[in-house]
Amino acid sequence: MIRINDILDKIYEYNPEGDCDIIDRAYVYSARVHDGQVRLSGEPYLSHPLEVANILADMRLDVESIAAALLHDVIEDTPATREDIEDMFGPGVAHIVSGVTKLSALPFSTKIAQQAESLRKMILAMADDIRVVLIKLADRIHNMRTLKYHRKPEKQAAIAQETLDIYAPIAARLGIFWMKYELEDIAFYYTKRHEYERIKALVNKARHEKEDYIITVNEKLHEKMKEMNLEAEIKGRYKQNYSIYQKMISQNLDFNEVYDVIAFRIILDTVPQCYAAMGAIHSMWKPIYYKIKDYIGNPKPNMYQSIHTTVVGPKGERVEIQIRTQDMDNIAESGIAAHWSYKEGSKIDENTGELFAWIRNLVENQENYNDPDEFLENVRIDLYPDEIYVFTPQGEIKILPKKATPVDFAYRIHTEVGAECTGAKVNGKIVQLSHRLKTGDTIEIITTKGHTPSPDWLNFVKTVKARTKIRGWINAREKERSYSLGREMCEKIFRKRNQNFNALVKSGEIKQVSDAYGFKAVDDLIAHVGFGKITPLQILNKIAPEVEKQEVKETGVLQKQTGKRKNKDSTGIIVKGLHDILVKFSKCCNPLPGDPIIGYITQGQGVTIHRKGCLNIMKMSNERQIEVQWSDEVKESYPASIKIRTDDRSGLLADIASVISKHKSNILNANTETLETGISLFYFTLMVESTDQLRQIMSAIKKVKKVTDVKRVIRND
Known part of the structure; x- marks a missing residue:
């Protein structure tokens, strides 16, 4: 079992100024609260936090992280509380330990395969301090190393599959490839043991057969680098078993067809030397041009940088070669962790961070990061800032936009659930429908049969689906009302002109008008009258234009006789093409002549006049809004x-x-x-x-x- 002194010695080597007192105290406290607890291996439980802390010490993390690693299980597995941790070790350590505990509580056992990506995102979104994720990864590494002590093969396979689905991809996302490779290889063994043994045997056989070939390629590369005056370290390595298996499956290849089982790595001092080395290799062996990838000029999102080239080497066999600097090699293994590691006792070069746009985006205040502890304190996981990940009561994950509400969640489940939503519980507590959800919440929707959406929901829903469905329901309801109002308006106007609207509908004459306007049905035409898009007089004019002409003529004569007498009932409002329409002024904004105005068609109550920009009119259906203007002739108060x-x-x-x-x-x-x-x-x-x-x-x-x-x-x- 690893000893606390081994960890302290490592820390002293890379961080001699670090305050190790907090680590000593964390070790003593962890030993006390875990006293009597035993691992499946039979070792004292304390061996696990010690191993996790040791992994982080190998990654050269700060003392706060290593103290948190020693305490990472205490809230979950002992009577200790977050308040206890904060009182004894400060808010920083308490925050990290609490974050790890929160991740441990995620219901992985209920997940289905399709949720793996959502769970990965959830872990990253829930951890506002990246050290939480690193401790969780180190915790999983040690648990995988001791997986053999689980007695049930099905339990081993389930944990291993979860590792492949969740944790190995997170390690890759953070660029920590040594973790990714180790997690994958152990998980491969427990999920597909037969395939693991087969690939391992094939690799061992190839290693024996190709030993001379590897020596030849290595020698020729050394000779070429020497000839070019490039001082380089050259490594030949076999691909990881799981990577080979994945390539065989995805590309439907036999083992003998996987040409890049062996990859060579050339490590140099500077970027120009990397490009010079690539040119030298291409002058020696013919490159396969579509296989050349420049990740130095275009780094991967997880900070990985290297030149990859595949050439036709000795005996006509393909050889994959990776070319990079020492710094790039460190980052290829350690990813984000490399940014705060100490190099031979000296502080990290502050300009190193300039190479990696991705890591810069994770930092809240990226100026003046002269030392890794300061950098680490300010690193925040911000990979998925616009999404939240929440659970159904059955443990299924739903992805929603940030600030989403229970109504958004209800519509995400099903349109009917959304429409009939009358209440919600979040983590077992009743909340308002406008409550903002956050990652990790479990939501239960309360429905009432026959309930319909509320227009007020449009004020707070965030998803396109919820907004579209609510608007769709409102428009359908408005269409029904508009049809009723439109029919009433048509009957009234037609009757005043001695025309029978219903008889004209039955005769098919209104259908001809409907077709002329491009409507599929007469009902759509009538609804548009109710919406204010078409006037009854426009329809009448299509059917009997002589009626309208006669009325205009008579109206002109009448105006001459009466001297343009004002109508006592006039409101001073002209409604686009409509006569004899009841007009009311809204009390919410009290429009006056001179104010820009808009009308809203109400059911059976005519048109209500609002100021443009009135909050109430902005919440109402656009379909029922109608152009109106102040009359110049009428003077009302x-x-x-x-x-x-x-x-x-x-x-x-x-x-x-x-x-x-x-x-x-x-x-x-x-x-x-x-x-x-x-x-x-x-x-x-x-x-x-x-x-x-x-x-x-x-x-x-x-x-x-x-x-x-x-x-x-x-x-x-």
């Missing part, structure tokens, strides 16, 4: 509210009322309020003919002594 701020003085109210009266406006309502500071607030509702008249009144009130401010009051501004 409309209510308008103002708020006046003053310093208190006697006679002020009388002076303000006098100004309003001089501008020929009546006061409908007046209220006053005096604040503790001595400031008075006056609220008036006036009758005015236009925004111009209101502005004149407000301007005059501002000139009254002690008045400091005058504003128009609109309820939803």
Whole structure:
């Protein structure tokens, strides 16, 4: 079993200034709370956190990470709490240990194969400190190394498959390839033991047969590098068993057809030397051009850099060669961990981070990272900032956009579940439907048969599906209402022109108009009348244009006789092409002549007039909005509210009322309020003919002594 002194010795080598006291205390505490617990191997449980801490020490992590590794199981497996950890070891260690505990609680046992990618993303999204993921990976490495102590083969296979699905790809995503390879190879053994043994035997046989060939290639590469004055380290290695197996399966190859079982690696000092080495190799052996990949000029997202080339080598056999610098080789093995490792006791070169765009995007404040501890403190996992990963009660994962709500989740399950959603529980607690979900939540939807979507949901849903389905339902309902209103409008207008609308529908004449407008059915035409898109007079004019011409002629004669007398019932509003329509003014925004306005067709209650930009009209269906404008001929009075701020003085109210009266406006309502500071607030509702008249009144009130401010009051501004 590894000893704590072995770990401390390693830390002292790469971080002699590190405060190891926290590690000593974490070791003593972990030993005390785990006392009496035993691993399946029969070893004391303490052996596991020691091994995990040792792996992180090999990766040269900071002392806080290694202390957290020694404590990573205590919240989950002992009576210790997060508060205990924070009191004794500080918020940093407590945060990491809590994060590892949270990941351990994910219900992997309920997952299905298709969820593997979602689980990988969830782990990365849930860990706001990358050290949480590194400890989890080190924990899995040691558990895989001791998997033989599980007595049930099916349990071994399940853990191994989970490792292949979840943990090995995460290691690859972070660029830590030594972890990826070890996890894959052990998992391969327990998931497909027969295939593992077969590939291993084939590789061993090839190794014996190709030993002379490897020596020949190695010698020729050394000679060429020497000839080019390139000092290089050259390594020949066999591909990992699992990689060979994957290639055979994916490309349907026999083992003998996998040409790159052996790969050579050339390690140099500088980037220019890498390109020079590639040119030298290509001058010696013919390259296969479509196999050349320049990951130095175009690094992989996980920071990997190298030149890959495949050439036709001695005896006509293909040889794969990777060319990279020493720094690139370190990163190819350690990935993100290489960014904060100490190199022979010296601090990391601050410019190293400039090479890797991906790692820069993980850092909140990337200036001035002179030392790896500072860098590490600020690294945050931010790979999937726009997604959250949540569970159904059965443990199935659903991916939603950030800030999604239970309604989004309900529609993600099924359209019917979304429509009938009346409540939700998140992690067992009832929440509002507008509650924002977060990664790791388990959501249960409460439904009521026959319930329908609420238009208010459009104010908070985030998914396209939820928004589309809710709008679709609203539009369907609006279409029904619009059809009813449209039919009512047509019947009324046609009757006034001595025409029978229903008879014209039965005769097929309305169908001809519908076809002319490009509608599939008469009902669609009628609904568009209700929506305000087409007027009854337009339809009538198509059927009997002589009726409309006669009415225009008669109207002209009547106007001459009456001297253009105003209609007492006029509202001062012209509704696009519609006559005899009931018009009402909204109380939410109190529009005045001069304000830009829009109409909204209501069921059986005519058209309601709103100011453009009114919050209420913005929430309503676009389909029912109609163009309206103020009439130049009609002069009506409309209510308008103002708020006046003053310093208190006697006679002020009388002076303000006098100004309003001089501008020929009546006061409908007046209220006053005096604040503790001595400031008075006056609220008036006036009758005015236009925004111009209101502005004149407000301007005059501002000139009254002690008045400091005058504003128009609109309820939803």
